[in-house]
Amino acid sequence: MSDRPSPSSNALTALEQLIQVVAQLRDPQGGCPWDLEQTPESLIPYMIEEAYESVDAIRRGDSEHISEELGDLLLQVVLQAQIAQEAGDFSLAEVAQGITDKLIRRHPHVFGDAQANSPDEVRQTWQAIKAAEKGEDESRLSSKLARYARTLPPLKASQKISKKAAAVGFEWDKVEDVWQKFEEELGEFQEAITQESRQRQEEELGDLLFVLVNLARWYDLDPExxxxxxxxxxxxxxxxxxxxxxxxxxxxxxxxxxxxxxxxxxxxxx
CATH class of the missing domain: 1.20.890 (cAMP-dependent Protein Kinase, Chain A)
Incomplete structure (x- = not known):
């Protein structure tokens, strides 16, 4: 047998070094002033940016940059966990154990006796277990739509909300009705720009954008x-x-x- 370290062993060694480096950056005695002033909230823009940069590298098929960007994204995870650990909230070990336990629970067809013979069956099982874990009433679509609004980028959330609502019949009868709604919202936005407060202007702009997302759905176009x-x-x-x-x-x-x-x-x- 080879004495060479296994890939998993190498990964654990590298991850342990990253954890130690981040801990040193956050050390009040000799750490980095920038890292020390960060909070979970202040790091949110960086998490979003690194996630999008990772997606861009993946889409371009650039393996070198994929590796680099995933590293930047991993740093955000480790840094968030380090800050949480300092506050006594949770540790990186708890983060890793939590997702491991979740994967096992939501894959009973792999780690248990359940059967799932297609990707659709896997998705249905996953969603059912997820809803049960969160105590959600699957008969109430509004709770699922609210989760999209909280957790997805606004444009993606609009697409999801529009599609799911239409699937249960909350829909216009014909595309001409959507165009009429667009004209209505455009007029209300124009009026708000000249006469209303900034908050009302943003509300009307949001309504106009949401109708545009619906128009894209009717024509089977991807607004993103x-x-x-x-x-x-x-x-x-x-x-x-x-x-x-x-x-x-x-x-x-x-x-x-x-x-x-x-x-x-x-x-x-x-």
């Missing part, structure tokens, strides 16, 4: 993919505009920048 495509096109055109300018963009008039923009659009369309 659509917005990502817009970002890509904008950045490609903007890069062309910058390349065409020989002085700072702020030195040009709006008309001159628009002319550069139109040239970029035509060039990239070829």
């Amino acid at each position: 993919a659509a917005l990502e495509g817009t970002h890509e096109r904008f950045l490609a055109r903007f890069s062309q505009v910058e390349a065409a300018c020989d002085r700072p963009l702020s030195d040009y008039s709006a008309e001159e920048l628009e002319a550069f923009w139109q040239v970029a659009k035509q060039k990239l369309a070829l």
Whole structure:
């Protein structure tokens, strides 16, 4: 037999070193001032950013950057657990044990005697066990929709909420009714911009965006993919505009920048 350490042994060694490094960064005596001032709440933007950067690396199929970004994401997990441990709330060991126990509970077809012969059956079992664990009434869709609103990015939550509500009949009769609702919400938003408070303006903007998500669903379009495509096109055109300018963009008039923009659009369309 080989004396070489197993992959799991190597992983545990590396993880233990990471835990020690994070603990040292948080040490009041000689630690890092930036790390010491962090709280669970202050780290939220970094967790979100690292999660999205990991997704981007995975989509690009860049294994080197996937590894790097997953490391950055793992750091956020370890740092959150370190701060919690300092406060006496929980430890990284409890985090790991908790997810291990959850996986075993929610896979009775692997770790027990239950049967699940398809991915759909696995999903149904998972959701049923999850609802029982959380004490949720599966007959009440509103509790599930509220969880989407709390835990998902707003655009993704809108898609989920819209789709689930429509599936139980909370839906327009025809797409023309959705367009009519869009016109109604657009008018209310325009009125709020000129006459209402900032809070009302944001409320009406949210209503307008939610109707747009519903329109996308009716036409079987993915609003997230659509917005990502817009970002890509904008950045490609903007890069062309910058390349065409020989002085700072702020030195040009709006008309001159628009002319550069139109040239970029035509060039990239070829």
